[in-house]
Amino acid sequence: MSASLIIFFVLALLAIFAAVSLILQRHPIHSALSLIVVMVALAGLYLLMGAEFVAAVQIIVYGGAIMVLFVFVIMLLNAEEEERTNFSKMARFAGIPLALAIAGFIAAAIARNAGSLPAAEPSGALTSTKTLSNLLFSDFVYPFELTSFLILVAILGAIVLAQREN
Amino acid sequence: MTDFLTKYAFLIVPIIKIAILVFIILTVDAYLTWIERKVIAHIQARWGPHRVGPHGLLQPLADGVKFIFKEDPLPSHVDKLAYFLAPFITLMLALTSLAVIPFGPQKFTVFGYETHVGIADVNISLLVLFSITALSVYGIALAGWASNSKYSLLGGLRSSAQMISYELALTLSVVGVLLIAGDFSLRSIVVQQSSGHGLLTWNIFPQIIGFLCFYIAAIAETNRVPFDLPEAESELVAGFHTEYASMKFAMFFIAEYTNMITVSCLATILFFGGWLSPFPTAWTFTHYLPSVILIPFGIWVFFDGIRYENLFGRLMLPGVGSALVVIGAALAFFPFLNDAIQGPFWFLAKVFTFLFVYIWMRGTLPRFRYDQLMSFGWKFLLPVSIANVVLTSIVILWRMH
Numbered sequence: 010m011s012a013s014l015i016i017f018f019v020l021a022l023l024a025i026f027a028a029v030s031l032i033l034q035r036h037p038i039h040s041a042l043s044l045i046v047v048m049v050a051l052a053g054l055y056l057l058m059g060a061e062f063v064a065a066v067q068i069i070v071y072g073g074a075i076m077v078l079f080v081f082v083i084m085l086l087n088a089e090e091e092e093r094t095n096f097s098k099m100a101r102f103a104g105i106p107l108a109l110a111i112a113g114f115i116a117a118a119i120a121r122n123a124g125s126l127p128a129a130e131p132s133g134a135l136t137s138t139k140t141l142s143n144l145l146f147s148d149f150v151y152p153f154e155l156t157s158f159l160i161l162v163a164i165l166g167a168i169v170l171a172q173r174e175n
Numbered sequence: 176m177t178d179f180l181t182k183y184a185f186l187i188v189p190i191i192k193i194a195i196l197v198f199i200i201l202t203v204d205a206y207l208t209w210i211e212r213k214v215i216a217h218i219q220a221r222w223g224p225h226r227v228g229p230h231g232l233l234q235p236l237a238d239g240v241k242f243i244f245k246e247d248p249l250p251s252h253v254d255k256l257a258y259f260l261a262p263f264i265t266l267m268l269a270l271t272s273l274a275v276i277p278f279g280p281q282k283f284t285v286f287g288y289e290t291h292v293g294i295a296d297v298n299i300s301l302l303v304l305f306s307i308t309a310l311s312v313y314g315i316a317l318a319g320w321a322s323n324s325k326y327s328l329l330g331g332l333r334s335s336a337q338m339i340s341y342e343l344a345l346t347l348s349v350v351g352v353l354l355i356a357g358d359f360s361l362r363s364i365v366v367q368q369s370s371g372h373g374l375l376t377w378n379i380f381p382q383i384i385g386f387l388c389f390y391i392a393a394i395a396e397t398n399r400v401p402f403d404l405p406e407a408e409s410e411l412v413a414g415f416h417t418e419y420a421s422m423k424f425a426m427f428f429i430a431e432y433t434n435m436i437t438v439s440c441l442a443t444i445l446f447f448g449g450w451l452s453p454f455p456t457a458w459t460f461t462h463y464l465p466s467v468i469l470i471p472f473g474i475w476v477f478f479d480g481i482r483y484e485n486l487f488g489r490l491m492l493p494g495v496g497s498a499l500v501v502i503g504a505a506l507a508f509f510p511f512l513n514d515a516i517q518g519p520f521w522f523l524a525k526v527f528t529f530l531f532v533y534i535w536m537r538g539t540l541p542r543f544r545y546d547q548l549m550s551f552g553w554k555f556l557l558p559v560s561i562a563n564v565v566l567t568s569i570v571i572l573w574r575m576h
Contacts, residue, residue, distance in 0.1 A: 036254070038254070038257060038317075038320065039256065039257075042257070042260075042313075042317075045310075045313070049310075052306075061297070061298065061299045061302075062299060062302070065299050065302035065303060065305070065306050066302075068306035068309060068310065069302070069305055069306045069309045072306070072309065072310055073306065073308075073309025073310060073312070073342075074309065074339070077309075077312050077313070077316070077335065077339055080313065080316055080317075080335075081316070081332070081335055081336075081339075084316065084319075084320045084328070084331070084332060084335075085332065139357055
């Protein structure tokens with residue numbers, strides 16, 4: 010077993026356990042912390058595939074900026090521990106079989122096509138700032154500009170909503 | 176045995192390097208507290224630590240022993256997981272960030288494995304540093320929230336808000352350097368500043384605005400005076416670490432000093448040419464500068480130590496002085512040592528200058544008010560660093576045509 014395979018399994022299991030813990034934790038802060046672990050483990054997986062830039066941005070944007078806001082809001086609202094409610098009947102009779110069925114379908118589809126699925130090519134060349142910016146401002150210029158416009162609209166919307174009370 | 180060593184050198188060499196670096200950094204952290212107390216004491220016309228060892232030189236050791244043996248009470252109703260995790264996260268991230276700093280130009284070979292001065296030489300080292308900075312907010316925020324104390328909570332909230340606000344200015348102020356270098360690797364940013372003309376080609380001259388923004392934002396990121404609102408003792412007792420004692424308190428403290436070292440290293444690398452000498456390469460006589468500084472300093476320590484007030488000092492200080500003279504002489508007479516020391520000497524000299532500025536500011540500047548801090552960060556620092564990015568881009572574009 011090669012070293013990268015071992016690292017892959019460690020990171021993948023870490024991500025899955027943290028994701029399960031995110032759902033099962035009763036305190037919002039603990040859930041948020043689990044989500045941060047998921048983000049960092051995913052960044053590790055990107056790094057393993059040779060996508061260094063994406064890995065770093067994953068941690069800076071998702072692990073840093075977005076999750077800090079989550080934690081910040083939870084701390085400001087002083088959210089208490091949640092109480093466990095009874096399992097609804099809908100979840101027991103429809104939810105669990107459906108979830109199992111979807112997981113089974115996905116696993117079966119992957120298992121059947123395991124040999125023919127093309128592996129993603131390592132994107133090591135992308136880390137050069139010049140290549141990256143050339144791609145962003147030539148091939149992907151419309152998605153890039155549209156995304157920034159969308160974010161601008163969202164920021165303006167947030168300011169308008171926050172100002173309304175005054 | 177040698178087969179084993181050569182086969183696993185890629186694993187063993189980094190582990191040895193990590194152990195050495197952690198030892199050095201923890202020692203420097205300890206003596207940084209001594210330097211800080213001494214310098215501030217002299218700014219305020221006091222003596223500073225003077226009891227434990229000659230000139231208080233053993234004070235860090237005594238502090239360390241005290242931290243280990245102090246009682247560590249657990250406040251009631253704390254969130255245990257987050258309360259124990261917070262100091263570990265803070266210290267771990269602070270030490271991790273040093274892994275990508277290159278300390279010198281040399282490559283050397285151990286067990287047939289070629290390696291650098293510095294632990295990891297990754298091609299996105301600047302991004303790695305920023306991602307670690309982005310994560311280090313959690314340590315402080317969690318410490319404040321988990322302690323179940325209003326002072327801690329307010330301190331934690333304040334510092335998270337402050338760190339998020341100044342992170343933007345910090346990241347944007349570096350973009351100018353990135354535009355000039357065209358690379359995320361700290362090593363190539365330093366190499367790109369070398370030209371043989373000494374300090375004339377350092378990034379500080381085209382990027383003076385960027386440097387000022389970077390340094391101010393970095394001081395705010397490390398929660399130091401004049402931006403030490405999170406631990407403003409007159410209003411918040413001790414801020415986010417009010418409820419921490421003993422070794423857990425020491426971990427926050429070590430993390431703070433390690434972050435100071437990282438920021439000083441980063442300022443040195445990005446704007447002041449890293450390990451490059453400020454003199455032109457043709458001036459080979461400047462290679463003897465380390466000896467010229469070390470030998471007279473050693474002689475002064477020797478003769479000052481002979482007439483110290485107690486016997487221990489009269490033995491220890493002349494010993495330290497003669498050791499310094501011997502090291503200085505060795506650096507002058509052995510050419511390979513002289514070559515090897517040039518890079519690390521200039522790097523350390525610049526880093527210690529920045530660390531001294533940190534302490535100097537702590538001794539002289541008053542603290543910001545919280546609203547001043549926020550409006551300064553958002554309404555002044557951020558626009559100025561964006562303007563710096565635009566200006567640098569225009570100049571680069573103009574030169575290209």
